[in-house]
Amino acid sequence: MQSLLDMLGAGFLQLMGLIGLNSDLMARYGLRFLDGVWVTLQLVVLSVGIGALLAWPLAIARVEGGKWTARAAFAYSYFFRGTPLLAQTFLVYYGAGQFREQLTALGLWWFFRDAFYCAVFTFTLNTTAYQSEILRGAIQTLPIGQMEAAKALGLSKLKAYWTIIMPQAAGIGLRPLGNELILMIKSSAIASVITVYDLMGVTRLAFSRSYDMEVYLWAAVLYLVMVEVVRRVWDRLERRLNRHLLVSR
Amino acid sequence: MSLATRIAAAALMIAAAVTGASAKDWKVVRVGTEGAYPPFNYIENGEIKGFDIDIAKALCAKMKVECTFVAQDWDGIIPALLAGKYDAIIASMSITEERKKQIAFSNKYYNTPATFVTTKDSKITDTSPEALKGKVLGAQASTIHSNYLEDVYAKAGAEVKLYPKIDDTHLDLVNGRIDALLSDKVVELEWLNTKDGACCKFVGAEYKDKKYFGEGVGVGIRKDDPELVAMFNKAIAEIRADGTYKKINEKYFPFDVY
Known part of the structure; x- marks a missing residue:
């Protein structure tokens, strides 16, 4: 296994040499780039993961909620989808700084002091809004008869959602949710402006010392690799979860 | 030669072909600065001001060229010079070995710790x-x-x-x-x-x-424009000698920054 990885690593470096990537830069910043990828992955997995959990209740509130619950849920996604993520990130990071005393009194300052937590917090709020809209649409696409049949069988609403509505909605929403994940991978570059050393942050650091445009090329390749992995995983997921919908194959 | 430098070289050749051989005859010098570094360079009421700007104007007057100013974010200030967006950086940029690999510098015009x-x-x-x-x-x-x-x-x-x-x-x-x-x-x-x-x-x-x-703050200039470096060096020596520099220095600081 190890020798296979070594071979892959050597092959990668050779390939990079072939397209003319600077080996000097590679030696100085190569490892920091991998660190950056790791931070980016943490940002995306945490925010999209927590967002996925929060999006369900929000989507169901949009569909099932009474007048005020549904409106509150709508207002939430309206705000977070309607304003730039960059602005939201600045608002949380520098905004929290203005309320340092109050946050310290509440025992929350340790959280908002850290740029990484601020980024995860903002990204989670943002992606929750998008994911809840996707899921709301998916739930509403299902024929009304599904819920009626569940009621006729005497299932409680909770049980009907858990066993009948949610699995089907997840299947319908799968593609757009994959899209959202890919968008978040790229949007996470915004974290670099609030001093987080994600992939973009490391790239900017390397560029500021070397002034070599090539580092942006590396960053692009690494983002592409991440997106390609997601794309492949999603293809598999879709074939598996929506196999009843696939006519051919 | 790496891919990026090859592309850059090709871009430079095209740029040279377009602008022709006018490199020796400077009538207008475009100056890049940050505009977010008071008191050296900052923007007030939409106008760019500060010690760097006053020095730049004095240098341009000595060089008998017209100067225009371009505001540029700091982290892109050297790439934009190399890309030909302007001809000189006057933005409190320290003369360091690392930067000298990319661009040329005039002599220092101030030095602060x-x-x-x-x-x-x-x-x-x-x-x-x-x-x-x-x-x-x-x-x-x-x-x-x-x-x-x-x-x-x-x-x-x-x-x-x-x-x-x-x-x-x-x-x-x-x-x-x-x-x-x-x-x-x-x-x-x-x-x-x-x-x-x-x-x-x-x-x-x-x-x-x-x-x-580094050895103080200088004017950043593309390595292809050595005549512009010489012009700036001469102008810096002139404003130092005739008291223009002292006047600008006193306008901003109660101590000597040279």
């Missing part, structure tokens, strides 16, 4: 790398200060946070996200005298290590 700033209630008194181990230190990115923090303090165990603008760095010092910042002494002197800066104070020694802080 770097120093740490911390909050008034801070317990930091010693600013050696050992004493600041475990502390969070800030600086503006792509500066001599950020390079120094990265190479000396980060290696000694401090956490280093870098910001796009010096103002963002100030904000996080006030907010308590960083324990101290490293910056130019004159810039900080100006800031400490503002309302926001009232929280904070200088701490520790002044830093002048040539390896990191």
Whole structure:
């Protein structure tokens, strides 16, 4: 296994040499780039993961909620989808700084002091809004008869959602949710402006010392690799979860 | 030759073909500056002002060329010069070996030390790398200060946070996200005298290590324009000799910054 990885690593470096990537830069910043990828992955997995959990209740509130619950849920996604993520990130990071005393009194300052937590917090709020809209649409696409049949069988609403509505909605929403994940991978570059050393942050650091445009090329390749992995995983997921919908194959 | 330099070379050749052979005859010099670094260069009521700008105007007058100003974010200020967006950087840029690999510099037109700033209630008194181990230190990115923090303090165990603008760095010092910042002494002197800066104070020694802080601040110019470097050097010597420099210096600072 190890020798296979070594071979892959050597092959990668050779390939990079072939397209003319600077080996000097590679030696100085190569490892920091991998660190950056790791931070980016943490940002995306945490925010999209927590967002996925929060999006369900929000989507169901949009569909099932009474007048005020549904409106509150709508207002939430309206705000977070309607304003730039960059602005939201600045608002949380520098905004929290203005309320340092109050946050310290509440025992929350340790959280908002850290740029990484601020980024995860903002990204989670943002992606929750998008994911809840996707899921709301998916739930509403299902024929009304599904819920009626569940009621006729005497299932409680909770049980009907858990066993009948949610699995089907997840299947319908799968593609757009994959899209959202890919968008978040790229949007996470915004974290670099609030001093987080994600992939973009490391790239900017390397560029500021070397002034070599090539580092942006590396960053692009690494983002592409991440997106390609997601794309492949999603293809598999879709074939598996929506196999009843696939006519051919 | 790497791919990027090959592309850059091709772009330069095209640019040279378009602009023709007029490189020797300077009538207009476009000056790039940051516009977010008071008191050296800043924008007030939509107008670009400051020590750098006054010096630039004086130099242009001596060189008998017309100068126009372009504001450019700091982290792209060298690439934009190389891309031909302007012809000279007059933006408090220190002359360092690292930057000399990319661009040429005129002689220095000022030289001020770097120093740490911390909050008034801070317990930091010693600013050696050992004493600041475990502390969070800030600086503006792509500066001599950020390079120094990265190479000396980060290696000694401090956490280093870098910001796009010096103002963002100030904000996080006030907010308590960083324990101290490293910056130019004159810039900080100006800031400490503002309302926001009232929280904070200088701490520790002044830093002048040539390896990191260079030999002062010069005009940045593309390596292909040696005649422009010579023109700026001559003009700097002239304003130093005839008292123009002294006048500008006194307008901004009660001490000599040269």
